[in-house]
Amino acid sequence: MYYRTYSDYLKTKYGEKVYKLPVNLPISCPNRMNGNQGCSFCADVGTGFEAMSSGMSVTEQLNKTKEKISRRYKAKKFIAYFQNYTNTFMSLERFRAYITEAAKVEDIVEISISTRPDCIKKEYLDFLKQIRREYQIEIHFELGLQTVNYHTLKNINRGHGLAEFIQAVMQVQAYGFSTCAHMILNLPGDTLEDAVEGAKILSALRVDVVKLHSLYIPKNSQLYTQYNDGTITLCSKEEYLERLTEFLAYLSPEIVVERLFSRVPEEYSEFSNWGTSWWKLRDEFEEWMEKKNYRQGCRFHYLNGAALDRWELE
Secondary structure, X not given: OOOOEHHHHHXXXXXXXXXXXXXXXXXXXXXXXXXXXXXXXXXXXXXXXXXXXXXXXXXXXXXXXXXXXXXXXXXXXXXXXXXXXOOOOOOHHHHHHHXXXXXXXXXXXXXXXXXXXXXXXXXXXXXXXXXXXXXXXXXXXXEEEEXXXXXXXXXXXXXXXXXHHHHHHHHHHHOOOXXXXXXXXXXXXXXHHHHHHHHHHHHHHOOOEEEEEOOOEEOOOHHHHHHHOOOOOOOOHHHHHHHHHHHHHHOOOOOEEEEOOXXXXXXXXXXXXXXXXXXXXXXXXXXXXXXXXXXXXXXXXOOOOHHHHOOOOO
């Protein structure tokens, strides 16, 4: 295997295959307040393409999706995945209600909360600690970083820097909750060196999971306008595969890889995966890894005083 897969990780952790159930809440994002348009790669619908209507209760969304997946895959264990927008961007009272509702749904073994690194507070973490203890449910945080290049973070109107991400990871880890970092390896302005440095930083922080995205351009987004007027250019498919393979080579072999490419319905995007299906990209990626004789972590030798190991010191 070329990398440590998320499905195998969950199977080892829970003893059987586990499925994510997306939950869509009627919320927004601090980066969309006061007339701000949000991140340049974000569309009006956020990322909840597969989720149900936010007008449905958490219980109804989870049970309806669970029923469908159970019937198809004979699944018995599930993750309640609070996916769209920023799922800690609400009052603590509302947050308590939504999370508690999910925790009470049968066969939920984990609650996964997708949010921004600048939206983590102690009070919310204290509550989640109580939920874990009371319901014996694991807590997992998915944090959007996207890139470690602070120039790019500013250019895509991300609204936070690298420091906020580092602090958020340390905050969450202090409670014993697992962490996932979202990364886009082909943002305009980023290079191969940014991808490698991203792998190094995530490895040093010891995040548990990385979710990689190939940039897609949603219609009605800021990037859509910039792409069509020629303000930005995107790297080639071959360059993305180069960045992806080098990222994985420098990534700690202990970190789980949940995704390699974005998956988005065609009708929502102006550009996605160079017009290639994700499974064909996966096959090409494996060819690159084989050609380079790479496996995840094969270049993971830069931490823990690595310079001392290169010299015979007296």
